[in-house]
Amino acid sequence: MKIALAGNPNSGKTTLFNEITGKTEYVGNWPGVTVEKKEANLKRKFKVGMNLGNQKGGQSESGKNRVRVVDLPGAYSISPYTSEESITRDFVTGESPDVIVNIIDATSLERSLFFTTQLMELGIPVVIALNKQDILKKSGNAIDVKGLSKELGCEIVETVANDSKGLDELMGKAIDAASKKTQSSLEFEGLGSPEEDKLRQQKIKQITIKYLKRAKSPSEITTSDKIDRVLASSLWGLPIFGLIMWAIYSFSINGLGGSLSDYLNESLFGETIPNAANAFLEGLGVHPLLQSLIVDGAIAGVGAVIGFLPLIMLLFFCLALLEDSGYMARVAVIMDRYFKKIGLSGKSIIPMVVGSGCSIPGVMAARTVEDENERKITTMLTPFVPCGAKLPVIALFAGVFFPGATWVFPAIYVMAGVMIVLGGLLLKKIFKFESKSSFIIELPSYKAPSLKHAVKQMMNQAKAFIVKASTIILVMNTLVWFMQTYSWNIQVVEDPGASILASVGGIIAPLLIPLGFVGWQMAAAALTGFIAKENVVATLAIMLVASEEAISAPGGVLSEMFTPVMAISFLMFNLFTPPCFAALGAIKSEIGSNKWFGRAVLFQLAVGYTVAMVVNQLGTIILYGELANGFVASLVVLVIVVGVVTYLIKRKDKSVGVYAHATK
Numbered sequence: 298m299k300i301a302l303a304g305n306p307n308s309g310k311t312t313l314f315n316e317i318t319g320k321t322e323y324v325g326n327w328p329g330v331t332v333e334k335k336e337a338n339l340k341r342k343f344k345v346g347m348n349l350g351n352q353k354g355g356q357s358e359s360g361k362n363r364v365r366v367v368d369l370p371g372a373y374s375i376s377p378y379t380s381e382e383s384i385t386r387d388f389v390t391g392e393s394p395d396v397i398v399n400i401i402d403a404t405s406l407e408r409s410l411f412f413t414t415q416l417m418e419l420g421i422p423v424v425i426a427l428n429k430q431d432i433l434k435k436s437g438n439a440i441d442v443k444g445l446s447k448e449l450g451c452e453i454v455e456t457v458a459n460d461s462k463g464l465d466e467l468m469g470k471a472i473d474a475a476s477k478k479t480q481s482s483l484e485f486e487g488l489g490s491p492e493e494d495k496l497r498q499q500k501i502k503q504i505t506i507k508y509l510k511r512a513k514s515p516s517e518i519t520t521s522d523k524i525d526r527v528l529a530s531s532l533w534g535l536p537i538f539g540l541i542m543w544a545i546y547s548f549s550i551n552g553l554g555g556s557l558s559d560y561l562n563e564s565l566f567g568e569t570i571p572n573a574a575n576a577f578l579e580g581l582g583v584h585p586l587l588q589s590l591i592v593d594g595a596i597a598g599v600g601a602v603i604g605f606l607p608l609i610m611l612l613f614f615c616l617a618l619l620e621d622s623g624y625m626a627r628v629a630v631i632m633d634r635y636f637k638k639i640g641l642s643g644k645s646i647i648p649m650v651v652g653s654g655c656s657i658p659g660v661m662a663a664r665t666v667e668d669e670n671e672r673k674i675t676t677m678l679t680p681f682v683p684c685g686a687k688l689p690v691i692a693l694f695a696g697v698f699f700p701g702a703t704w705v706f707p708a709i710y711v712m713a714g715v716m717i718v719l720g721g722l723l724l725k726k727i728f729k730f731e732s733k734s735s736f737i738i739e740l741p742s743y744k745a746p747s748l749k750h751a752v753k754q755m756m757n758q759a760k761a762f763i764v765k766a767s768t769i770i771l772v773m774n775t776l777v778w779f780m781q782t783y784s785w786n787i788q789v790v791e792d793p794g795a796s797i798l799a800s801v802g803g804i805i806a807p808l809l810i811p812l813g814f815v816g817w818q819m820a821a822a823a824l825t826g827f828i829a830k831e832n833v834v835a836t837l838a839i840m841l842v843a844s845e846e847a848i849s850a851p852g853g854v855l856s857e858m859f860t861p862v863m864a865i866s867f868l869m870f871n872l873f874t875p876p877c878f879a880a881l882g883a884i885k886s887e888i889g890s891n892k893w894f895g896r897a898v899l900f901q902l903a904v905g906y907t908v909a910m911v912v913n914q915l916g917t918i919i920l921y922g923e924l925a926n927g928f929v930a931s932l933v934v935l936v937i938v939v940g941v942v943t944y945l946i947k948r949k950d951k952s953v954g955v956y957a958h959a960t961k
């Protein structure tokens with residue numbers, strides 16, 4: 298049996314889905330969180346209403362008794378407007394679920410019923426979950442559930458999804474309804490006519506007036522509105538957003554999170570664990586090479602990454618609180634005025650904030666941007682936001698070169714913001730995109746953020762981080778250690794310069810000369826970063842581990858390799874060149890065509906490379922009064938870049954635009 302969860306965005310579908318299946322899919326307090334359908338089995342305890350037949354003990358999860366629940370992206374109407382809405386339409390019309398559970402936000406009944414009445418016309422049994430009862434009660438409004446249920450001709454259950462209230466009854470009724478196989482629908486004149494939507498709205502309005510008892514008139518100003526007059530105002534909106542982000546980052550990165558990470562990096566992973574492991578392995582009498590693999594490869598590499606876990610956990614805890622309060626949707630409104638100018642939509646800020654966790658969901662969240670051009674630009678620019686995996690890289694360099702400085706992280710985010718603005722303008726000019734009108738986003742009312750929710754999100758992130766560190770990063774570390782320890786004819790090398798790693802790094806090293814990076818080490822670190830950004834830290838740690846000192850120590854070994862200006866330039870390179878392979882995969886599947894994927898990668902490569910180059914060359918001249926390595930080469934590259942960009946902007950041919958592409 299298949300149960301589909303459908304309803305307007307932000308009505309609580311995923312919250313309900315998680316409660317009834319035990320999954321931990323992403324929930325957020327803004328419309329458009331879920332952009333793909335998700336499937337899972339219904340928990341056993343909700344199947345009491347089911348005829349379990351002669352099944353003994355009910356162990357079998359297969360066949361007739363298996364109940365699959367499908368969580369769908371939110372939709373306002375059966376005629377899709379955005380790509381994730383069409384996923385919902387295609388599923389309910391094409392894959393004929395046995396029953397549709399329509400989740401309605403009880404505080405916006407009238408708007409929700411539009412989609413409800415359309416769902417009922419599909420002929421598939423519909424059961425309504427009248428969700429967010431807690432908020433409805435607080436508002437003093439009330440809905441006559443019995444009357445409404447009779448009028449619509451389907452069962453309605455009152456629920457509070459995040460408290461698991463009403464869900465037993467809901468699932469019981471849904472399973473019952475599934476066996477009926479039919480659904481009556483609302484009769485009104487003009488169905489199928491061009492006037493249909495308007496007539497449907499009128500009919501729904503009448504129904505709402507009849508069954509919704511309002512405590513106060515709808516025109517009254519709510520507390521949320523009052524708060525928005527300040528938080529979402531054109532004057533205060535942006536500075537307040539900046540202040541909030543600054544507070545979150547300084548608490549989680551420079552404050553508590555930073556101190557915990559410092560402790561882990563310097564004491565635990567820098568001394569205690571490697572020393573203990575060395576003593577232990579020596580005691581066992583293992584081969585020194587194996588000992589080196591474990592201590593200098595696995596522990597040094599993974600430890601260097603895991604050390605940043607507290608910082609990342611605290612950051613996600615704070616961001617989850619902020620999101621849950623309902624503020625995110627406001628940020629979209631605030632940013633719209635500015636983003637429109639650079640070819641983006643206000644909604645583009647959501648992919649970017651999601652992208653501060655990981656670029657993959659960030660890039661996927663770009664689906665909610667309606668306009669195709671704005672969506673493409675959003676997809677290309679979202680990876681400029683430093684993701685969780687880039688944080689260890691930033692934190693490492695900040696700690697070594699600017700110990701105690703609190704400006705590094707804010708500066709990096711400001712820089713990312715500048716890159717997004719300039720990048721947007723450039724893309725708009727190159728592809729001759731035109732500005733679009735403002736967008737519409739629904740603002741959920743503010744609420745006190747839930748600690749339970751934030752802890753859950755934080756633990757999910759922590760789990761993902763640890764899993765990544767102990768799988769892909771561990772494998773890469775072993776590989777890097779191996780490549781640095783051995784030469785091509787599998788001989789242990791004394792001098793790392795003769796290793797496999799050195800010769801592989803040496804192949805790309807010339808490409809980095811204009812940037813002023815000399816030597817194979819930096820090339821090797823940057824290269825492993827394309828697999829996963831944490832690898833940059835891990836690879837540096839492995840390469841420099843011989844020096845008996847924690848890599849993250851201020852003024853430590855890293856400062857023999859980099860000047861502070863070079864360090865910033867190297868950071869820029871890692872932040873703004875294409876993200877890791879997994880994120881590139883997401884961009885490829887979201888951006889629509891190979892041609893656009895190629896453009897995205899080229900664009901990011903060119904941006905990251907040029908910025909890193911300019912920062913190092915110019916910075917070295919200004920701050921140290923001397924020329925950096927590769928100065929002449931950098932001038933040549935700069936001339937080429939400027940030439941190509943000027944050509945692309947000046948060129949008359951408009952056929953590269955998406956419109957030509959879309960009209961095929």
Ligand SMILES: Nc1nc2c(ncn2[C@@H]2O[C@H](COP(=O)(O)OP(=O)(O)OP(=O)(O)O)[C@@H](O)[C@H]2O)c(=O)[nH]1
Pocket residue numbers: 305306307308309310311312313323324325326327328329330331332369370371372428429430431432456457458459460621
């Ligand atoms: N107060 C209250 N909040 C709820 C309830 N159900 C869900 N929420 C909150 O509503 C917000 C949206 O929840 P989601 O489950 O992400 O909504 P969704 O319908 O999946 O949204 P989209 O994926 O964007 O379509 C979250 O902040 C939830 O915590 C409820 O019954 N009461």
Ligand SMILES: [Mg+2]
Pocket residue numbers: 310311312330331369370371
């Ligand atoms: Mg959802």
